[in-house]
Amino acid sequence: MGAFTLQKREDGIAILTMDVPGDSMNTLKADFGDEVTAILDEIENDDAIRGVVVASGKKDSFVAGADVTMLAACNDADEAEELSTSGQRLFDRMQDMKKTFVAAIHGPALGGGLELALACHYRVCSDSPKTQLGLPEVQLGLLPGSGGTQRLPALIGIQQAMKMMLTGAPVRAKQAKKYGIVDDMVPQSILLDVAIEMANKKISKRVLKKDMMAKALENTSFGRNILFKKAREQTLSKTLGNYPAPMYIIDCIEAGTNDSRKGYATEARLFGQLVMTPESKQLREIFFATTDMKKESGVDGVAAVKVKKIGVLGGGLMGGGIAFVTATKAKVPARIKDINPNGIAGAIRYSYDILNKKVKKRFMLKTEMQKQLSLLSGCLDYSGYQNNDMVIEAVFEDVKLKQKMVADIEEHCNEHTVFASNTSSIPIAEIAAEAKRPENVVGLHYFSPVDKMPLAEVIPHAKTSDQTISTTVEFAKRQGKTPIVVKDGAGFYVNRILAPYVSEAGFMAIEGQPLDSIDKALMKFGFPVGPFKLLDEVGIDVGTKIIPILKGQFGERFNAPEAFDKLLENDRKGKKNKSGFYDYDAKNAGKHIDDSVYRLLGITPEKKFSADTVVERCVLMMLNEAALCLQEEVIRNPRDGDIGAIFGIGFPPFLGGPFRYMDTLGIEHVVSRLEHYAETYSEKYQPAEILLTMCKEGKSFY
Numbered sequence: 283m284g285a286f287t288l289q290k291r292e293d294g295i296a297i298l299t300m301d302v303p304g305d306s307m308n309t310l311k312a313d314f315g316d317e318v319t320a321i322l323d324e325i326e327n328d329d330a331i332r333g334v335v336v337a338s339g340k341k342d343s344f345v346a347g348a349d350v351t352m353l354a355a356c357n358d359a360d361e362a363e364e365l366s367t368s369g370q371r372l373f374d375r376m377q378d379m380k381k382t383f384v385a386a387i388h389g390p391a392l393g394g395g396l397e398l399a400l401a402c403h404y405r406v407c408s409d410s411p412k413t414q415l416g417l418p419e420v421q422l423g424l425l426p427g428s429g430g431t432q433r434l435p436a437l438i439g440i441q442q443a444m445k446m447m448l449t450g451a452p453v454r455a456k457q458a459k460k461y462g463i464v465d466d467m468v469p470q471s472i473l474l475d476v477a478i479e480m481a482n483k484k485i486s487k488r489v490l491k492k493d494m495m496a497k498a499l500e501n502t503s504f505g506r507n508i509l510f511k512k513a514r515e516q517t518l519s520k521t522l523g524n525y526p527a528p529m530y531i532i533d534c535i536e537a538g539t540n541d542s543r544k545g546y547a548t549e550a551r552l553f554g555q556l557v558m559t560p561e562s563k564q565l566r567e568i569f570f571a572t573t574d575m576k577k578e579s580g581v582d583g584v585a586a587v588k589v590k591k592i593g594v595l596g597g598g599l600m601g602g603g604i605a606f607v608t609a610t611k612a613k614v615p616a617r618i619k620d621i622n623p624n625g626i627a628g629a630i631r632y633s634y635d636i637l638n639k640k641v642k643k644r645f646m647l648k649t650e651m652q653k654q655l656s657l658l659s660g661c662l663d664y665s666g667y668q669n670n671d672m673v674i675e676a677v678f679e680d681v682k683l684k685q686k687m688v689a690d691i692e693e694h695c696n697e698h699t700v701f702a703s704n705t706s707s708i709p710i711a712e713i714a715a716e717a718k719r720p721e722n723v724v725g726l727h728y729f730s731p732v733d734k735m736p737l738a739e740v741i742p743h744a745k746t747s748d749q750t751i752s753t754t755v756e757f758a759k760r761q762g763k764t765p766i767v768v769k770d771g772a773g774f775y776v777n778r779i780l781a782p783y784v785s786e787a788g789f790m791a792i793e794g795q796p797l798d799s800i801d802k803a804l805m806k807f808g809f810p811v812g813p814f815k816l817l818d819e820v821g822i823d824v825g826t827k828i829i830p831i832l833k834g835q836f837g838e839r840f841n842a843p844e845a846f847d848k849l850l851e852n853d854r855k856g857k858k859n860k861s862g863f864y865d866y867d868a869k870n871a872g873k874h875i876d877d878s879v880y881r882l883l884g885i886t887p888e889k890k891f892s893a894d895t896v897v898e899r900c901v902l903m904m905l906n907e908a909a910l911c912l913q914e915e916v917i918r919n920p921r922d923g924d925i926g927a928i929f930g931i932g933f934p935p936f937l938g939g940p941f942r943y944m945d946t947l948g949i950e951h952v953v954s955r956l957e958h959y960a961e962t963y964s965e966k967y968q969p970a971e972i973l974l975t976m977c978k979e980g981k982s983f984y
């Protein structure tokens with residue numbers, strides 16, 4: 283059975299439906315070429331057909347792009363280039379035909395899916411929240427290879443198109459209409475009828491409406507030169523040369539501005555090259571890993587209880603963030619309890635501020651904002667708590683206080699209510715120590731800022747029930763998170779691998795290495811911020827609080843520089859009190875190191891180590907700790923360890939995570955460098971047993 287059917291109607295309009303058999307979502311595969319060519323021949327040769335509506339036979343999706351698994355089968359760049367060229371040819375043929383093609387889009391139209399729609403003469407989409415249009419190829423280390431780099435700028439202007447392609451972020455129906463990607467947006471119930479009506483129209487030449495500023499920049503070669511130069515500068519300052527795809531996207535757009543044939547040829551050639559890069563291969567692996575994780579329940583075969591209502595204890599930054607993702611992503615009511623009315627107001631304000639920005643940008647209707655905000659409420663006692671299916675606590679990091687919260691929830695809620703603690707440092711078994719129903723207690727560790735960071739750690743203690751685990755995993759997914767289940771213990775997984783890396787940066791600073799040179803080296807390596815900037819952002823007090831807990835459980839390996847105590851004695855908490863490693867008073871707040879920190883720590887800064895040594899010392903500490911976590915079954919497998927590090931810390935995605943990175947380096951190399959540092963510098967570099975065994979047996983993690 284084929285993936286395409288053509289239904290010819292009496293009125294001269296044919297409906298071309300794509301429905302890939304056996305797949306839950308349509309993707310474009312190389313072996314569709316002959317089938318599509320035959321259908322296009324049929325359309326072209328049938329004089330009765332005047333117009334064609336391209337639609338999807340899947341319930342809630344249009345086309346999710348080229349089949350990413352197909353790319354792995356390419357042997358070289360030429361083969362991948364040919365994939366792109368043949369896709370371009372088919373889409374060109376549609377566009378050049380003298381019959382009107384209309385795409386009727388409901389659900390995701392991404393990558394090659396949007397490129398298919400762009401090759402149509404008109405596009406109409408449903409106003410459903412499920413509808414999203416975008417060219418996310420950059421997130422896979424690729425570029426749109428079926429004409430997207432040429433057609434989208436021609437349709438909506440270079441600047442907006444470039445922004446979409448460089449970020450890869452999709453737009454919703456309302457934005458798509460606003461930017462001119464679609465010609466109309468209608469309720470799903472009349473989508474097909476409107477598309478048929480459009481297919482009855484003659485093909486008209488589109489006139490792009492641009493404001494004065496856009497015209498000045500895009501309509502002259504002088505203006506475009508400035509635009510591309512600036513785009514390259516900004517891109518390079520973000521990627522630091524680690525990702526080739528964004529620069530190639532700019533090259534393609536530029537190549538096509540004067541000569542579209544050159545643009546398409548450049549697109550195919552660079553697409554072919556990108557498919558073969560190690561960066562794209564690693565980013566594609568992340569896609570496969572996260573897709574697999576969406577299907578996992580936390581405990582095989584154990585169904586989750588559907589959470590319909592939750593309580594949030596504590597209206598601080600974390601509580602506010604948790605309430606936000608609950609109301610806006612999971613669409614579940616959240617009742618925030620705080621001891622202070624200002625805490626509740628602050629938490630609700632957190633959501634209001636984010637949503638109001640969307641309304642102001644006209645990405646969201648005010649009524650939708652009101653609907654989401656109405657899911658949030660607050661209380662100073664436990665009123666309205668009795669029917670909560672889950673309560674997530676985000677109160678102060680104090681074990682006694684958290685135990686009291688467990689007791690309160692056992693008193694005021696149901697027998698089945700899950701108590702999830704957002705602690706970042708206290709073992710869950712301690713929080714559950716006095717619980718009457720310890721099987722309901724679990725850790726659910728979010729990362730700050732909750733609305734942006736995609737990871738959640740789900741931490742069962744020894745007595746947590748399987749149902750509590752799967753209910754928590756399921757709910758975290760509904761909140762838009764990618765959860766990993768990790769073993770209880772100091773630091774869980776993410777903070778445990780982060781701490782020795784940050785401490786090592788601290789030791790290098792004490793040895794005299796300038797702080798900004800350490801931050802810069804690790805950013806060039808691919809981390810989003812350096813360790814000192816990170817401490818300033820999360821709060822030096824918060825970031826260092828976990829050290830004694832980790833040291834208590836794992837010993838000297840978790841030593842941090844003693845001089846750091848002086849920072850806290852000096853009330854340096856970081857950005858929040860404008861006093862940390864960086865200078866927050868100066869004009870460029872947070873851009874430069876506050877030199878007084880060197881005096882405080884008794885350091886004379888001088889460059890002692892190369893950037894490579896800085897990176898190697900810090901990153902090896904993280905890699906070795908990740909290996910220890912696998913050895914001790916803190917994480918279930920290398921995949922969870924990679925996703926946890928990338929989504930929780932920002933470990934460079936193009937390296938695939940700590941385990942894939944160790945595979946790339948070679949386990950033997952990792953062991954030999956760890957041993958080198960263990961001999962010349964410190965015992966703490968002693969390689970994990972698992973690495974030594976793997977080295978002997980010539981194994982890799984994947």
Ligand SMILES: C[C@H](O)CC(=O)SCCNC(=O)CCNC(=O)[C@H](O)C(C)(C)COP(=O)(O)OP(=O)(O)OC[C@H]1O[C@@H](n2cnc3c(N)ncnc32)[C@H](O)[C@@H]1OP(=O)(O)O
Nearest residue numbers: 306307346347348349350390392393394418426427428573
């Ligand atoms: C030449 C071109 O320019 C190159 C390209 O098009 S590259 C591809 C660009 N497209 C993308 O990056 C989109 C990737 N897909 C997604 O982001 C998400 O799947 C989505 C937002 C479309 C849907 O998310 P969600 O509803 O959570 O469904 P999700 O579980 O991810 O996917 C459903 C199924 O479709 C598959 N799928 C989705 N997009 C796919 C793709 N591009 N390739 C292969 N499989 C894909 C998933 O693997 C999953 O398969 P399964 O049912 O066998 O597990």
